[in-house]
Amino acid sequence: LELGALDAVGADDNVAITFVATPVAAVVGAATRALAGGGVVTDVGSVKTGIVNTVNSVRFVGGHPMAGSEQEGVDGASADLFVGATWVLTPTLETDADAYAAVRTVISSLGADVIALPPERHDALVALVSHVPHLTAAALMALAAQGAEEHATVLRLAAGGFRDMTRIAAGHPGIWPDICSENRDAIVAVLDQLIDALSAMKNIVDRADRGALLATLETARAARVNLPATVGRAEELAEVRVPVPDRPGVIAEVTTLAGEMSVNIVDLEIAHSAEGERGVLLLVVDNHAAAALTDALAARGYHPSARSLAP
Incomplete structure (x- = not known):
């Protein structure tokens, strides 16, 4: 206040x-x-x-x-x-x-x-993109801190790459015991995958396999470069109309399907029917994704239609 x-x-x-x-x-x-x-x-x-x-x-x-x-x-x-x-x-x-x-x-x-x-699905994904990265940053920062106790120059040598990778380790630790407890299974599964990946990288470096190292780094580089910075607004949009029964559960099925397909829902409206127990779900999505979404909805038994909103 x-x-x-x-x-x-x-x-x-x-x-x-x-x-x-x-x-x-x-x-x-x-x-x-x-x-x-x-x-x-x-x-x-x-x-x-x-x-x-x-x-x-x-x-x-x-x-x-x-x-x-x-x-x-x-x-x-x-x-x-x-x-x-x-x-x-x-x-x-x-x-x-x-x-x-x-x-x-x-x-x-x-x-x-x-x-x-x-x-x-959310919990499995955030274990990979949020929870395990934080734990990894914390482990790497702790390793550097231990080295700094013996060699005062270690942290002075920490350049941009190290600082960028470990920045999230500066977050408040108080929230993490609950997170790790609630999402334990997903976090442990991703940690196992990370340990396997690090073991594979260790073996590549140990046997001086230049080709395998370059291939791994190129794959990682391409994946990182292709990460979307933010989800932008498409210049051309489409409206997808989905007649649905007016009951709980329908909106979860339709919107989570769109989410799994990486279809960005720009706007959403529910038009309730004045008569009967049916309504229409109105979704505004990127124009290029409308056809795939309507096909997927049709495969689920819906009867969607789409029209471009481009002028």
Whole structure:
């Protein structure tokens, strides 16, 4: 309050949406208390399966913004923190379609690009791209720190590459025991893969296999160069209309299918039918992805149609 970061402290009887921003172990309790009031509830925890399965409310939509830095608290805040960032939502078959749409609308207004994934799939992916990289950076930084105790010049020699790779090790360690506990199986599986990859690299270096080393480095370089910096807005968009039964579960199936196909949903709207139990899901996607998405939806038994929004 003193810094002006908050307007008030306490419960709001007229709340429309609650974002639970606590350590992973505290999310379930905080979300349950928030759901006792009104509105929809989402969270920002980096592990989803246990939280989503335990909360198990039609008004709860699990979420995880892939943004931030090693900075903490208000000092790490930024008005454009989520602009261009990927924000994962993890709807289930029980998730209310209007609740999902409300959460997605607010998140999109922050400038984030929303992708929907099943909770289990999310946890497997973030183990690879977030959790294990942090643990790897911490292990490498600890190794360098041990060497620095014997050779004072070690850390003075740490150049840009080392600093870039270990930057995330500067993050607050307090959140990581909960993360590693909640996502243990996925993290251990990726660590096993990393250890195998390092062992293979060790063998290549040990036998001075120049060809294998260059091939491995070239593969890694190509993959790194092709990483998208941010998800941009396509100049040409298409609207995909999907007639759906007006019931929970449909929006999870459609949006997670799009997420698995790496189809960027730029906008989403639910048109409820005034008569009967059917509605139309309106998705705005990149034009080049519309045909593949409609084919995949048709294979699932839907009857979608698409039209270009290009002028």
